[in-house]
């Protein structure tokens with residue numbers, strides 16, 4: 021079974037409380053969601069492999085560390101995943117960005133895919149799928165399937181708020197994909213929204229509805 025990790029660094033918890041607040045407006049929501057994504061990626065990338073490299077400093081030659089292994093790509097699930105991309109790119113500016121467009125039918129809660137555009141060498145990259153909300157898990161599972169169908173092999177799912185139902189759904193269907201969240205909330209409500217959650221992430225990020 022895949023790992024599920026809550027990254028509960030004090031700064032992450034503090035910032036998450038800010039965006040949970042219903043009185044936080046679009047500008048601050050956007051800014052802080054990206055800050056949380058950046059902090060999460062800092063934590064998640066602790067295990068990236070390193071290799072030795074020889075470097076000439078102004079003082080002479082030395083052997084030091086540099087990143088090795090697979091190149092990275094960030095894959096936001098549209099729309100709300102876009103609200104985490106800049107935060108990831110702050111730390112990994114060379115990462116490629118692939119997009120998966122998906123919306124959840126408000127009645128059935130089933131996801132619908134409407135757009136996929138990925139880097140051509142997706143199978144050689146370590147992918148960070150980002151989406152603020154993991155609710156039923158339907159969108160995340162469909163996004164993972166879309167990636168696997170196109171050859172992706174190594175991916176992790178990074179969300180701000182997860183519901184237990186969504187974590188279980190992804191672990192059941194995709195036991196090879198580790199999940200990272202800033203918080204694990206109580207449950208889904210009768211409309212399929214995460215409680216206490218933060219509301220509709222896409223609407224809050226883009227000022228719609």
Ligand code: PRP
Nearest residue numbers: 098099100123124155156157158159222
């Ligand atoms: C939200 C959210 C996830 C999905 C989670 O997107 O950003 O993608 O719902 O729900 P699930 O786990 O039950 O599938 P939404 O469909 O509202 O689209 P948007 O990002 O365009 O607002």
Ligand code: URA
Nearest residue numbers: 155213214219220221
């Ligand atoms: N999508 C959201 O944006 N919020 C939720 O709570 C659930 C799904």
